[in-house]
Amino acid sequence: MKKVRVAVIGFGNIGYHAVQAILAAPDMELAGIIRREGATDQPLPWVTFIDENTDISVLGKVDVALLCKPSIQIEEYAKKYLSQGIHTVDSFDIHSSIVNLRHSLDDVAKKNKAVSIIAAGWDPGIDSVVRAIFEAAAPVGITYTNFGPGMSMGHSVVARSKEGVEDAISITIPLGTGVHRRMVYVQLKENASFEKVSNAIKQDEYFCHDETHIIEVADVSALADKGHGVHMTRKGRSGSSDNQIFNFEMRIHNPALTAQIMVSCARACTRRQPGAYTMIEIPMIDLLPGDKDAIIAKLV
Amino acid sequence: MKKVRVAVIGFGNIGYHAVQAILAAPDMELAGIIRREGATDQPLPWVTFIDENTDISVLGKVDVALLCKPSIQIEEYAKKYLSQGIHTVDSFDIHSSIVNLRHSLDDVAKKNKAVSIIAAGWDPGIDSVVRAIFEAAAPVGITYTNFGPGMSMGHSVVARSKEGVEDAISITIPLGTGVHRRMVYVQLKENASFEKVSNAIKQDEYFCHDETHIIEVADVSALADKGHGVHMTRKGRSGSSDNQIFNFEMRIHNPALTAQIMVSCARACTRRQPGAYTMIEIPMIDLLPGDKDAIIAKLV
Numbered sequence: 277m278k279k280v281r282v283a284v285i286g287f288g289n290i291g292y293h294a295v296q297a298i299l300a301a302p303d304m305e306l307a308g309i310i311r312r313e314g315a316t317d318q319p320l321p322w323v324t325f326i327d328e329n330t331d332i333s334v335l336g337k338v339d340v341a342l343l344c345k346p347s348i349q350i351e352e353y354a355k356k357y358l359s360q361g362i363h364t365v366d367s368f369d370i371h372s373s374i375v376n377l378r379h380s381l382d383d384v385a386k387k388n389k390a391v392s393i394i395a396a397g398w399d400p401g402i403d404s405v406v407r408a409i410f411e412a413a414a415p416v417g418i419t420y421t422n423f424g425p426g427m428s429m430g431h432s433v434v435a436r437s438k439e440g441v442e443d444a445i446s447i448t449i450p451l452g453t454g455v456h457r458r459m460v461y462v463q464l465k466e467n468a469s470f471e472k473v474s475n476a477i478k479q480d481e482y483f484c485h486d487e488t489h490i491i492e493v494a495d496v497s498a499l500a501d502k503g504h505g506v507h508m509t510r511k512g513r514s515g516s517s518d519n520q521i522f523n524f525e526m527r528i529h530n531p532a533l534t535a536q537i538m539v540s541c542a543r544a545c546t547r548r549q550p551g552a553y554t555m556i557e558i559p560m561i562d563l564l565p566g567d568k569d570a571i572i573a574k575l576v
Numbered sequence: 577m578k579k580v581r582v583a584v585i586g587f588g589n590i591g592y593h594a595v596q597a598i599l600a601a602p603d604m605e606l607a608g609i610i611r612r613e614g615a616t617d618q619p620l621p622w623v624t625f626i627d628e629n630t631d632i633s634v635l636g637k638v639d640v641a642l643l644c645k646p647s648i649q650i651e652e653y654a655k656k657y658l659s660q661g662i663h664t665v666d667s668f669d670i671h672s673s674i675v676n677l678r679h680s681l682d683d684v685a686k687k688n689k690a691v692s693i694i695a696a697g698w699d700p701g702i703d704s705v706v707r708a709i710f711e712a713a714a715p716v717g718i719t720y721t722n723f724g725p726g727m728s729m730g731h732s733v734v735a736r737s738k739e740g741v742e743d744a745i746s747i748t749i750p751l752g753t754g755v756h757r758r759m760v761y762v763q764l765k766e767n768a769s770f771e772k773v774s775n776a777i778k779q780d781e782y783f784c785h786d787e788t789h790i791i792e793v794a795d796v797s798a799l800a801d802k803g804h805g806v807h808m809t810r811k812g813r814s815g816s817s818d819n820q821i822f823n824f825e826m827r828i829h830n831p832a833l834t835a836q837i838m839v840s841c842a843r844a845c846t847r848r849q850p851g852a853y854t855m856i857e858i859p860m861i862d863l864l865p866g867d868k869d870a871i872i873a874k875l876v
Contacts, residue, residue, distance in 0.1 A: 293814075293815045293816075293817065294815070296816040296817070299815075300813075300816065374876050375873050395876055398713075402709050402713055404875050405705075405860050406706070406709070406824075407875045408860035408863065408875050409702050409706070409860055409863075411863075413698075413702055413826075413828075413836060413837055413840070414833075414836065415601070415836070415840075513600075514829065514835070515594075515595075515835055515836050516593075516596040516832070517596070517829040517832030519829075520829065520832070520833060521825075521826065521827040521828065522826050522828075523824070523826070524706075524824050524825075525821075525824075526820070526821065526823070527820075527821040528713075528814070528820045528821065529817040529819075529820065532814040532816070532820070533713060533714075533814050533817075535814070535815055536712075536713060536714065536715070536814035536815050537712065537713055540712040540715075554861075554872055554876045555876070556860045556872070556876060557859045557872075558859050559857045559858055559859055560712065560856045561708060561856040561857050563708065564708060564711055565715075571708075571856070572674060572856070572857075573672075573674070573675050575708050575711065575856060576674050576695055576700045576854045576855070576856060
């Protein structure tokens with residue numbers, strides 16, 4: 277069996293866990309890890325690390341580039357690799373920009389006969405697929421997505437950016453019906469005013485619409501585990517029958533899950549026609565290794 | 577917008593609810609209902625009923641035939657319509673025969689440039705898609721599918737078939753880890769022996785592997801609502817991270833849900849290349865009406 281050769285682009289939380297998922301996949305090979313210029317440590321001695329300015333061809337044939345980078349940089353990185361005919365997978369998570377990213381990458385992917393699977397994580401990602409299942413099963417009704425308890429990366433970054441903040445994390449607490457409380461733990465810089473920091477966070481666009489509590493702590497790093505979760509629920513109507521109830525719930529290690537889904541999507545890249553896809557546009561069987569009949573016999 | 581014209585084949589529980597789901601779909605038209613020979617009542621005066629020996633062309637152009645028939649008859653009916661170039665959807669539920677049915681219908685579908693979506697219900701069906709998501713998200717681990725509480729059609733039919741039984745229903749009770757209790761309520765014929773009936777049921781292949789309780793009642797029809805449910809759970813490993821927990825649960829009107837999923841799959845037939853597919857082989861977006869970008873913006 278020819279293995280799918282995957283390069284990991286970026287070696288933060290997601291990149292680290294992507295490597296673990298690739299090594300565990302029976303049908304994949306880690307081609308190498310591409311880091312930003314200047315990183316010189318060698319945390320995995322048996323893996324080839326190159327920096328971003330080195331031509332990726334030194335890693336040999338690469339089938340898929342896993343873009344373990346912040347959302348804001350995804351379009352640039354995806355185009356770089358797609359234009360070389362290398363499939364890409366990302367976990368771009370700015371929901372309001374997914375349609376535009378898809379159109380933009382679709383063009384580049386088709387021109388270069390490559391596949392790009394975008395927004396491949398848990399939300400957007402498998403939660404999106406479950407929301408689609410819910411709608412197909414009960415077309416009339418309301419779906420609520422309730423996140424947490426768990427650390428929100430985006431909200432934590434915003435809290436950290438405020439003047440006087442040494443470190444901060446924002447924990448998302450689900451209150452039901454898609455309403456969330458934000459518990460923000462801040463570690464202040466010397467002489468910083470808690471009141472000023474607290475007001476700056478509460479007035480930020482990221483926090484001002486939600487119930488937000490700011491709590492001062494001596495050491496933020498003692499609070500932050502990487503567990504997270506979601507509970508999605510739909511009550512709806514199938515045909516003329518009301519009160520159809522659906523629930524989906526996960527309690528997961530956040531970066532490990534995101535990375536695993538990206539790696540499963542890397543496999544799907546090799547099975548699709550050129551173009552850009554979100555996860556609701558690909559059949560779930562394409563995420564799984566092995567023989568089609570065997571998968572159908574086991575799971576259907 | 578050109579509407580998808582759907583004919584309903586069979587007018588039992590599923591057929592009735594399929595009609596409701598088609599009427600509620602913004603992009604579909606009910607072409608007519610095809611019943612077995614001899615049925616003469618006209619329960620929906622504004623719908624064209626024809627019998628099975630009448631040429632389906634009297635209903636005008638039919639895009640999709642929804643096969644609301646017992647599993648055992650699906651292959652025959654599917655081939656009949658596929659060979660006329662009409663897409664088919666069924667809720668064939670004999671898990672061990674799905675791979676063979678798929679191969680058999682795939683040939684006929686491709687020869688006639690038609691699409692057949694098979695095993696489209698809740699299990700097999702959307703449960704299958706969720707099991708695939710679970711595996712993609714945590715490739716190492718165990719998934720348990722726990723059915724009920726709710727009436728099992730297959731087990732009820734077997735209980736009814738025993739000598740001395742006037743009527744019977746079998747209720748599936750989930751005990752966890754995929755283990756089920758069977759509560760069988762029997763209404764005996766005059767002079768029938770409860771002990772004989774009870775032994776015959778308990779020894780049947782359908783019941784002998786499960787904890788089975790037989791209870792005599794005066795009137796089975798007073799017990800049987802059509803609600804059902806499932807709880808699927810997986811604990812597994814993503815990459816090298818253990819203890820990833822996933823749950824999916826539904827509490828639903830059984831025939832209404834099955835029919836709705838079949839109708840959503842009828843839509844998907846018009847968007848696929850010729851061939852036969854199980855639900856894990858089709859993208860979930862194909863089940864939904866409307867513009868692709870709008871669906872992605874809403875659900876992803």
